[in-house]
Amino acid sequence: MTTPSRDTAAAMRASAIHAGYPGVPVLHGVSIEVAAGEMLAIVGPNGAGKSTLLKVLGGSIKPSAGSVELFGRPLDSIDRREFARTVASVGQENAVTFRFTVLEIVLMGRAPHLGAFGFESPRDLEIASAALDRFDLLGLAARHVQELSGGERKRVFLARALAQEPKIALLDEPTAFLDLKHVAEIFARFRQLCAERGMAVVATLHDLNAAALYADRVLLLADGAAVAYGTPAEVLTAENLRRVYQTEVYVGRNPSTGALIILPAALPNARA
């Protein structure tokens, strides 16, 4: 499969990536491209290599072959602090060792913008407050992260990523374990950011309906290789999904909004 050519310049482009862990190759020649203001969803079964691909884009795993470019510059030519000012990552696990407050965690997002020593300026504080505000966390600013619910904690880390003022956000399962309302609100916030700031968002998702609803483009991964790449309607077809997930899938349209709906369609008597 070839990378589709685009009229907008790519914010991030990965070409023919091979990567993995010592002795365990995971990705076999995956290429993606995300433009400013665009949301790209990476979907696929467990173990398909979604998180690994995200880590390659975030620079924490070096690809064994292939290249990653950030606004046309190869990743290894970019200083790590400059990279942190451009790309923000939010992983699946968000453990914090000591009792930092919510505001302190979000202010940590300012670190790549600050000198070696010293304090955050009023502007840094403004940016952090705006990030808290966007995720409705202002009232929790003085609370310790350890006291928060899973959903609140997730939002704290998304706000921290926002405080980095990145041009690209890499989100690993940003809405896992969250309820419907929070899923909708978090995607709505990132869609806003894509529109307002031209932020590019790359998110791994298990929830195919969320991918269909919110993403501009979808990459369907299976066994470390791209199966399909394009708009949700092009990628999330019953045939593609059946092949990749090896189960019957129903793909329809919401009669009132026209949005794609994806449901498992295994026969009811299959359990008997």
Next chain:
Amino acid sequence: MNPAAGNHPPQRNSAAHLTRSRLLRILAALAILLIVCAAAGGLFGSAHISLVRAFSDPGSPDHAIFFGARLPRVLMGVIVGAILAAVGTALQALVRNPLAEGGILGISGGGALGAILAMVMSAKLGGGEVAVPLCAFGAALLSTVAVYRLAMVDGQLEPFTLLLVGVIFNAFWGAAIMLVNSVVNFYYARSILFWLMGSLEAPTYREAAMVAGLGMAGFAVLMFQARDLNLLSLGDESAAELGVDVDRLRRTIFVATSVMIGAAVSVSGIISFVGLIVPHTLRLVFGADHRLLLPASLIGGAAFMVAADLVARVAIAPAEIPVGAITALCGGPFFIYMLRREGRRTLSL
């Protein structure tokens, strides 16, 4: 999402994050505490002295006691306590474990063995003044790296493995020191015991100045890593994603803390738990930001050590308890309390 109840702008909420004025206020308060402790340490002891006479009459016994015995003791307490507590804070941040400390991790033990070997050797070859702290530093660094490496399981630092490895190192160095103790003559044996128990006794002003210099140099290095240490609380990967060179940070902290522990151990022996009690208490009261916590533990550690030494001197006067025994008597139960607490909370203090 939740409509925020009591929606304060965080700018006005000084407890929500560290500001320069909050840092200065807290450090000033701790400095006052230190001055009070130091004054008490100078005034009180097994003998009653008059400060007026100590300063006015250089021939008086008061003068000799104050300048010859108490002042150096208080100075050593300040220097050693400051070093141990600041090192504890840095190590806890580095290994992301509030139970880490130079004594508990066996680093001080390694340093003490290095110092003792250097002392025994240099008695024959000379050059002990340089060789003792140098060997203490080398052995402390070796211990730090070994403990850290052995506690790594699949590239992850296991909190409880780390403590177990520390315990084993502690026992091992202790045994090695006893072995040296049994093969050298009586003269050394007495000073070896002194090293094992920890004491603030009998350093010269020159030694004190050297230890203070090494301590301050190490501390300056730590202070430059303070914000990176904050970021490390999010995990190695997140810290790296925020622009921290984690490997470089780790090496820097290893070397700086080993210099500091080596310097402290070479004059005071193994004094445990100071690096545990002081940072933990300060973190509970003032929060986790290392830009505050590092200087606060420097001053707080000094105050704690001077106070502990005062207790050691007056509790059973005219006899004296080794100060290491006092800190361990406070620290042992404190450690167990924290271990129980942390066990329940899966070490996420």
